[in-house]
Amino acid sequence: MPMTALPGPIPIQGRARWQAFAVCVAVAALTILDLSKVNVGLPSIEASLSADSSQLQLIVAGYALAFGLALVPSGRLGDLYSRKVMFLIGLSAFTLTSALCAVAPNIEVLLLARILQGVAAGIQMPQVLGLVQQLFQGEERGRAFGMFGATIGVATAFGPTLGGLLIAIGGAADGWRLLFWMNVPLGVIAFLFAIRLLPRTQTHQAGVRTLDLVGIVLLGASVFTFMLPFVLTTGGPDDSPWRWLFLAACAVFVVLFIAWERRYERAGKSPAIRFALFSIGSYRNGLLLAAANFAAVPSIFLLTTLFLQQGLGFAPVFAGMVSISFALTSAVTALIGGRLVGRYGRRLVVLGLVVSITGFVLVLLAAVLPPAEWSIWLMAAAMAVAGAGGGFVVSPNQTLTLAEIPVTEGGVAGSMAQVGQRVGTAVGVAAATSIFFSTLYREGPGNADNVAVYHDGFRNSLFVPLALLGLALVVGLLDLRRRRRVADAAEVAGPATPAGAPDQTVP
Structure with a gap:
């Protein structure tokens, strides 16, 4: 089916659109918070439920794994039938599973509930991106994604601080339960607003609406088998090479998936993923850049909280507060980036990555060079620099990635972007934490200078996310060069794009 038609947004006007958008962003923030605030609660969960390092790893990575598996089928169902219905199903399930996490009597129940919570998050998140595509176009969409990026950045960076505060309120033994109880009243309130404010109708592709179950199963198997070895990596001596x-x-599932999807589309049916989407350079490069960036940044937050709590002995609330400066600066630059992306395009993202890398290098230096009592303050200052760059990466890249995607494909295109982010997060967290803990295992026994061991662990592990940010920068530079070639070709051939939209050219 041709990918050129761009149906207009559903006729929901004025303030009603922004009210619906506010509901979507609030739920997205609640979902993303659970990727960061729970990190601070891991020592409390370990003490309360006698969890080992593998189980603690699964609490973080298992959520991301289940999240990633649910994204594409949920996004496809939302595109084909109703994003509002899928949003409400996901939000209800997220609220219920949060309550189950909060009352878990043992680590096994918590792990099961956490994985189910990840599935629920994967149901609702692609509807958020599809609805933003549906509600806004042009410059308004850039502003909307700027606000979306600012909110997600604040949620990601404030998560550790919020988690630390809740643990301080609830106590070291059971304070982690408040991390999940918090979602319950907020989820109920968001559900009531969503019923009233989200659009009831949406445009659909012409033709028969079919759900490609075989393709979805093969894609899910591909994602699962790729993420699982990273989820099972703890850095301990018991990690199995098998x-x-x-x-x-x-690799086998990917080959089967591609063959099936091509056959399914040739039969005139609607596949789980339209490979024509990946021929759009802005979309393809945006996915790669986002995956590398999300592999890096969440792992840095986790490493920072582990280093400050276990290595330097800071309470969870203080360890979490280091990321507040990142949240504030990234929120400001994400809002600015949403307004400037139409003018500067990919250059804005490249600038953001350079600043972000600089900030995180300063975080590393602040952690290992000064005395411990100064490290936390200097790391917070360096996080402000990293956040200023991060805000110019996430929301502008989101806008550029989805700029040429038809509205009818917004849910599945957005869900593929989220799959890349969740896969990236799982891989980045596993790689970085395994190096962190393997350094501790290797140097810890018999070493009287415990702080020096944690310095080594933090330094060695931070090289992983820094390398991933470097990869994101390379992708950004390559995409910038591609856009310049397209712009030069268009100038030779004559005007091909509207004035003021240099980064929405067809590759």
């Missing part, structure tokens, strides 16, 4: 065989199984 887990990497899952990557071979992943």
Whole structure:
């Protein structure tokens, strides 16, 4: 089916659009908070439920794994039938599973509830991105994604601080339960607003609306077998080398998935993923850049809280507060970036990555060079620099990634972007934390200078996210060069795009 038609947004006007958008962003923030605030609660969960390092890893990575598996089928169902209905289903399930996490009597129940919570998050998140595509176009869409990026940045960076405060209120033994109880009243309130404010109708592709169940299963198997060996990586001596065989199984599932999807589309049916989307350079490069960026930044937050709590002995609330400066500066630059992306395009993202890398290098230096009592303050200052760059990366990249995607494909296109982010997060967290803990295992026994061991662990592990940010920068530079070539070709051939939209050219 041709990818050129861009149906207009559903006729929901004025303030009503922004009210619906506010509901979507609030729920997205609630979802993302659970990717960061729970990190601070891991020592409390370990003490309360006698969890080992593998189980603690699964609390973080298992959520991301389930999140990633649910995204594409949920996004496809929202595109084909109703984003509002899927949003309400996901939000209801997220609220219920949060309550189950809060009352978990043992680590096994918590792990199960946490994975189900990840599935619920994966149901609702692609509807958010699809609805933003549906509600806004042009410059308004850039502003909307700027606000979306600012909110997500604040939620990601404030998560550790919020988690630390809740643990301080609830106590070291059971304070982690408040991390999940918080979602319950907020989820109920958001559900009531969503019923009233979200649009009831949406445009659909012409033709028969079919759900590609075989394609969805093969894609899910591909994502699962790729993420699982990273989820099972803890950095401890018990890590089995056989887990990497899952990557071979992943290769088989990917080949089967591609073959099936091509056959399914040739039969005139609607596949789970339209490969024509990946021929759009802005979309393809935006996915790669976002995956690398999300592999890096959440792992840095987790490493920072582990280093400050376990290495330097700071309370969870103080360890979490280091990221407040990142949240504030990233929120400001995300809002600015949403307004400037139409003018500067990919250049804005490249600038943001350079600043972000600089800030995180300063975080590393602040952690390992000065005395411990100064480290936390200097790390917070460096986080402000990193956040200023991060705000110019996430929301402008989101706008550029989805700029040429038809509204009818907004949910599945957005869900693929989220899959890349969740896969990136799982891989980045696993790689960084495994190096962190393996350094501790290797140097810890018999070492009297415990702080020096944690310095080494933090330094060695931070090289992973820094390398991933470097990869994101390379992708950004390559995409910038591609856009310049397209613009030069268009100038030779004559005007091909509206004035003021240099980064929405067809590749």
